[in-house]
Amino acid sequence: MKDSTVVIRTYKYRLYPSKSQETNLFRVRDACHGLYNMVLAERKYVWQEYGETVPSETLQAFGKRYRKTFPYAQQVYSQTVQSVIERVDEAYQGFFRRVKKGEKPGYPRFKSKQQFNSFEFKQYGSGCKIDGRRLKIYGVGRVKVRWHRELIGKIKLVRIKHQAGEWYASFVCEVPRKQTITSDWEIGIDVGVSALITTSDGEKVENPKYYRAGQAKLRRLSRKLARAQRGSRHRKQALQAVQRQHRHVANQREDFLHKLTHTITNIYGRVAIEDLQINNMVKNRHLSKSILDSGWGLFKEQLQYKAAEAGVQLALVNPYKTSRKCSNCQREFVNLTLQDRWVECLCGLSLDRDHNAAINILKQAGWDTSAVANVECV
Structure with a gap:
């Protein structure tokens, strides 16, 4: 049930990784990109051959095998792997929703590295957390952050994004809703x-x-x-x-x-x-x-x-x-x-x-x- 006493806000901050940290960020991003396309290929095959969707349990097991099979994927946190699989599922849910409404379907497509430019930590503190004035990221290390404004509320999710040659961290937070109305106007x-x-x-x-x-x-x-x-x-x-x-x-x-x-x-x-x-x-x-x-x-x-x-x-x-x-x-x-x-x-x-x-x-x-x-x- 949705909590009516809070609202969701996102705070975005610039990251300043060292060269080695940036290399690790790209490795995590690339591993997530590879997983996304592999999961999409699996779902696409099952849908085209049998007209069925792949159960979420099967896909989560697929993600675990992916981490064990490919050494570079071990640098990716387990919940980040789950979020990548959920992104594929969200793309399919959007496809089914558009088909049902009679809109242009927009079948989910494979993504290039430039198109797949972010990865997530679904639960704050698990794989990603603020450590002093830096952000500690699983598989990357303690990354310097420019805290240009105050971070308010309870952090629910952290998203790391590469944009135009720069790295950013977005914190999705629950912020208490103000109960007073500013005026009668x-x-x-x-x-x-x-x-x-x-x-x-x-x-x-x-x-x-x-x-x-x-x-x-x-x-x-x-x-x-x-x-x-x-x-x-x-x-x-x-x-x-x-x-x-x-x-x-x-x-x-x-x-x-x-x-x-x-x-x-x-x-x-x-x-x-x-x-x-x-x-x-x-x-x-x-x-x-x-x-x-x-x-x-x-x-x-x-x-x-x-x-x-x-x-x-x-x-x-x-x-x-x-x-x-x-x-x-x-x-x-x-x-x-x-x-x-x-x-x-x-x-x-x-x-x-x-x-x-x-x-x-x-x-x-x-x-x-x-x-x-x-x-x-x-």
Whole structure:
């Protein structure tokens, strides 16, 4: 049963392994990568030949044999082996779920070393634990960590990841949920492309568009990568430069959204947003880049966990026609296009389209919206 008194948070820290420690980290990663592909091959064979799944007990026994058979795999902690097998199972569960829903199946695929870039310790203290100012990792040693912020809560899981030539440790923690609501104020929020958010109070936060701002540099780095010879040291360096640029943009976006969602949950006691299906929306090739650059999904994710942590009530409302109805009389606007940024209604309402949508979102939350920002109808 889920504990309602805690929320899950992840804290990510940079690791600084020595050369020998990095060699061991790669050995563990590579052993996990080999196990993943072997388990996937076994499951794929059984599924294609017999139309059946492999019992989890059989797969766990397979993992034990793998550690005994291959000397390099003995450097991998037993629970890490279990987590690799569970990753294959999760990939298949996702495949079955998509088939059942009639979506594109996306059959589980074999992974290259670049694609398989992390491994886990499912239980903190077993194979991985904090030792002073360092992180003690089974098969690797005591690795230096940059503790740039306080680690709060009970550690449940540790994930080690190699990203753009750098190593990181992510700690998944249980953090006590705050029981107090920050205020009685409520707000409706409409997300967009030009303005990242528009509130029911009429305030707008512009979209910083970090990806588009760094696109010229990314194109230049990508051309250098394309010219580099496969397998060469230069190509490896060029690839890491591209990866670092992508990570830099992602970090900028994440930091901006952290500050924005922190401000929202600090000010308001009730927040309403649209329950948008981002995966479906990015299928539109004209909007996909703008939507992903805006970080709508990350904004929603951060707002959800911060609201839960701060005791803020968050409502996810149906986005159907929130932009196409008058927030004053609920009359539907006819022939409204994406180019129309201002709406006018027969009832006299004349309002910015996104502001109108934000008010509708707040009203759909079902709270007492008598305190909704006064909008003058002329």
